Amino acid sequence: MTPPHSSPPIRLLLCDDHAVVRAGLRALLSSTDGFEVVGEAGSGEEALALAARVRPDIVLMDLQLGDGMDGVTATRHLSAGDGGPRVLVLTMFDTDADISRAIEAGAAGYLLKAERPEELFAAIRNAASGRTALSAPVADRVLAQLRNPRPALSERERDILQQLARGLGNREIARALFISEATVKTHLGRIYSKLGVDTRAGAVAVAKEQRLLP
Known part of the structure; x- marks a missing residue:
């Protein structure tokens, strides 16, 4: 009898400038079936270099990364071209400008750090399957922006x-x-x-x- 086929785990790269946050995410994700944390980065530059080496499926990206390249710029580089990882923004910031910049840069989703673990797991699986993943509050803001677009500054x-x-x-x-x-x-x-x-x-x-x- 042929054993049932099991899918390979989703390979994750964590990018956050806070080591404690990365450690918490690693512990949470590594203990969950279907995920494998293949690397951690503390800056946008480090995330780009590491992604080229370890080839993750998904990069969990914070927006504020201290000095140097920010999360939006790193997302734009990672999302450019075919075959790269999908980027899932995981941040505390939910302003209209942050959301717009991240989505325009190619982010596959936008999640807030206040989300429950189950929401994070579902978002990662959605992003890995090619779908968009937005926190409920973020989705509300995106819809509000679409209903009442504010003219962009020149x-x-x-x-x-x-x-x-x-x-x-x-x-x-x-x-x-x-x-x-x-x-x-x-x-x-x-x-x-x-x-x-x-x-x-x-x-x-x-x-x-x-x-x-x-």
Whole structure:
């Protein structure tokens, strides 16, 4: 009698700059049937190098990785081309900007660290099967974005927003960006409209909340 065929375990690479978090994930996943942790990385650069070597099926990727390459950039590199691993973002951050950037970079899913282990296991299996995996709160935010899309800031508007965050006035911004004060005022009006604010402080606060500033 032929023994039943068992699928090979899903090979996982963990990328988080906190060693304690990686240890917890490794212990959780290694004790669950169907998963094999094949590597750990503490930075985006390390994740890219390790992924090329150990060939994981799924990379669990945090977004904030300290100095150096962030999780979105690492996700974009890992997701480029065919044959690479699928990237599942696992993070504490659930702002619209973070979610949009991760999905645009090619993430196969977006999960919050507050999820129950069963949700994480299901998301990994979904991602490995080629499906998308989103935490329920993240899915709600994605739907809200689709229903009420907010106009994206242009590159020039982002430049001006950065100068605003530095505390510069209109004249100083105009001088720094080699444009007229009138042009600065026009761009500020558009920035306020897109961010739903009416003050400089409000624009900076929303930009920080939505992670629009580098």
